[in-house]
Amino acid sequence: MHVSMKKLYTESAQFDNQLTELLHRDQPSENGVDELVAEVVATVRHRGDAALYIYTKKFDGFDAEARGLEVPQFRLHQALDAIPSKQRESLEYAVARVRAYHEHQQQESWQIAESDGTILGQKVTPMQRVGLYVPGGKATYPSSVIMNAVPAKVAGVKELIMVSPTPNGEFNDMVLAAAVLSGVDRVFRVGGAQAIAALAYGTETIPAVDKITGPGNIYVATAKKQVFGKVGIDMIAGPSEVLVIADDSVDPDWVAMDLFAQAEHDEIAQSILLTMDDVVAERVQQSINRLLPTMERADIIQQSLKNNGALIIADSRDALVSVADQIAAEHLEIFTQDAEQLAQDISHAGAIFIGPYSAESLGDYCAGPNHVLPTAGTARFSSPLGVYDFQKRTSIIQVSQAGAQSIGQHASVLARGESLTAHARSAEYRLQSEGD
């Protein structure tokens, strides 16, 4: 078992086209999904719990009407007791580190007072109720619960509602334990587009939320898009990606294993090595072939690397920086002697892992920073999930009588310039009051 990674050279005249093809970021939307999801959303919206019972029986084989949509609190605490103590310790360690990191993201309200008594500012407040979607089945990850729930609670969200499909009604204990340790307030056994609709519009049992976060399949993602506007949503995540920049200062086995770690997620994950040294690329390719047969998920890794993996050889440092910025990777590992400088020179990435000890997998679980990161090049304009995603701002404008004179005069001129005379007269009323 082996896999020959595609090799791309920045000096090639074909490179730009090859890179575009490699990244293939323009996914066509799947036919029929929109309509199906729209129907599910409308049904849940109008029929509430009754619709959830039907869908949950149909899709999850779970009789929520008889057994209850909500997971009882005692069941959550049972999960905490059920898992091995080593796992519990590691979950607690992860929650503590993720919380400590995210506390640095607290945003503060601010106000400034001008000399005439006018006060301007912004008030920062948490969202009141947030919904967290957790996928069921093979992709049930306790780390995902921690990464979504902890920043919401650090932000001050009062009520955090988790939903997850449960085949036959049963949960993964590690997921429930992560929920308890992360501060999730209530958990419901419902998934898919129906769960998103319930969170957006509320049912008799499930309260409506202000924002929904968390990963999901195409139905969940489509439902999130459809309810956006009624509630806030997080980014729709694409396939996970890693870009490793390496020179000969790092063990090629480490690089190969990090490429595998990304590739083992699923066949559509993307792992790319970027180097200025053809020998490094060659050694990593050898490590890949030597290590691949030893991997538990070798089939998935092989498929992912074959379809989406690549070794890119840059002919200059400038070309290397430029390629990294074009890719704008979700995860960027830099294992070179000038790693710190490169991290400053590269503008776009979701997270940058600097130096050979900074394996992405440490960040995936418990280094502290969030593992929910912008994919598919969206790091050019978006950010890791954070406390700021669970807070909102309100502008504060408290104009003094004196302040209204100068501001009002100019507002009047500009409003008349836009032919909005009620705006102008509203400002002018405050001027007339000079004579009061």
Next chain:
Amino acid sequence: MHVSMKKLYTESAQFDNQLTELLHRDQPSENGVDELVAEVVATVRHRGDAALYIYTKKFDGFDAEARGLEVPQFRLHQALDAIPSKQRESLEYAVARVRAYHEHQQQESWQIAESDGTILGQKVTPMQRVGLYVPGGKATYPSSVIMNAVPAKVAGVKELIMVSPTPNGEFNDMVLAAAVLSGVDRVFRVGGAQAIAALAYGTETIPAVDKITGPGNIYVATAKKQVFGKVGIDMIAGPSEVLVIADDSVDPDWVAMDLFAQAEHDEIAQSILLTMDDVVAERVQQSINRLLPTMERADIIQQSLKNNGALIIADSRDALVSVADQIAAEHLEIFTQDAEQLAQDISHAGAIFIGPYSAESLGDYCAGPNHVLPTAGTARFSSPLGVYDFQKRTSIIQVSQAGAQSIGQHASVLARGESLTAHARSAEYRLQSEGD
């Protein structure tokens, strides 16, 4: 000419339903627009400038192929000289105040060093290139240019590209002057869905951007939704709204004029008075009828107030706060003796104008805060446009060899708990290095 505002009482058993009906926030999407816009976007994407020439001739009557898509720099500076000096002064005043306010929104990169040498943090960087859509025709507002462009430039955006449809190729001088004063770098004469597609994908003439902001009609809004993911977008704005909370401490004429100022935008704008005092509601109704015939845009105001306006009488302070939070208004004016306390007690609003001198129209133009605000109740989960909308964050993870030992052990446990063994082995490689 007069208008009788709807009157709602919170004590009524019907109130919740009446309020839901008044806010009618579930707009159906218009049929056919999605398909039409998808075709325009695809055509621009594949044919570039050639498609822009055709659409611009068809929709704007402007021969961009012969006269050029880009507005020359000298033409921008001509506009600055062409407008009356009073208007120029007011534009400069507005830009200066908006800039000063938004400078308080600067976000800083941060790093923390742990005792074992591990460094964690977040790097804040500006987006590189941003597109600003400015509507043409009757809704061409220089204030809108200022409110979108200034925060982008304060954020550090290197290149700010403005697009606007120009009937027959001609611009409003005040809009061009506002663009120059706000730091817009390049201006193109193209509008509609075709302009959004050009900004998202780039053409021979128009460079692709990372994010698109600015208001537009249903075609523009739909195109923004369709290109979202390829580029970032701002919120899709609904009809503009004001909620005025008043007691008998404010002149009812001021309240009436502020309701008019919102209503004069268009027939779908919404103006609501909320008070605990039926007499206040009555006096404002009288002011409305007395002042309405004196208004330049009386027809639009009358239509807007008749369709969407209301006087809401709350039977307690708690009810008043609760209604304000349910509405989560884009603009909230509080003209009561306890205005400052109310502003603290109400959780959801785009902007709060405190005290009778804080007319919304001052904020629309030049008080300093942004006039691009969350509409239709989205203030529950979103914020005014700001510097933070033009910056993005990158997580920084630099784990030391010592740090990798503790973090790596727990990451390994959690990864094995998720059956992701390449993740685990990647972490474990860093443990083995203890023996190095």
